[in-house]
Amino acid sequence: MSSYADIAAKGPKQTPEEAAAPQPPQVEYSESASTSSLIDVDTPSVRTVPSDFAEQEVQTETQAARIDREDEAKERAEKIRAEAEFAKKQARRKARKADTWLTKKFEGLGDGASGALAAVNVLALVGLSGFLGYRAWGLYDHGRLSWKHVGLGLGVLGAVGAVEGVFARYLYKAKKDQ
Template sequence: MSYADVAASGPKQTPEEAAAPQPPQIVPSETASTSSLIDVDTPSVRTVPSDFLEQDVQTETQQQRKEREEKAADAAARAEADLAKKKRSAARKARKADNFLTQWFGELSDNASTALVAGNLAAVVGVSAYLGYKALGLYERGQLTWRNVGLGAGVALGVGLFEATLGGYLYKGKKSDRS
């Protein structure tokens, strides 16, 4: 049995019951109440000045946001100034150490500087020979790995960079000593 069959088997509606309800009718009257309207002459109504949109700050929220942004900008500027001051201080200390080393190497006699160069060369050759000997021993035992090779190359690189730095100061010191 379908829904239509069930609905058809019940009691029939009268035409008044089947019709849609009538919309409410508005009765016009001459005495309309204006008590609910706002009186614009009372001081409780707030007005906006005509130049409202041209103002920099239009609301209290904008004012507070601008104050927060200004405080954050001031803090960032102070932090940047402190960082620049620390950088200048570190650079000044580095120049002072650089000048000291250059002056010290410049004051070395020719014999002392030759001995220093020979000592540096002997150190590089000695470290390289020692690392090669250790690598050969590890190879013969079958324990030579890429980690060991990398570690040895890193040590050799570190010694070479140290020696090159000292050699650079020696060169600068001797160059300034001659001029």
């Protein structure tokens, strides 16, 4: 195998002008060049910074804009926090008002009415439990009782128990005040 140099040596010879490197571009000197566009450092148009520049809290316009944005964000957050606090107070006030109303209604019940209400609550819970037990037994008898059905029944019993617990608490609270 031949090298590139061997193959190039067999070809036509270059003229001295072709073999020479290209000439670098020449700069033309003229004495009429204007220096009016150059800035003189002694004129007041050159910006200088004060000697306490490094100690200044805000040094650039970008930094000042960032500080302004942060301050606006803090103000918005404070406003949102105040609105949320006001909404919480309103909700507490409404809950307390409903609590007081319900307690007054139960206070108005006589001993016989409150006893009847407690008996109805117990009977309702026993009746619901009996119905759910009967349905569960029917599903078990047909082989279709699953954990999903058991969980659903327990969830219904838990929800009813929670509602009755709330009403029982108000009934107890109303009777305690008398």
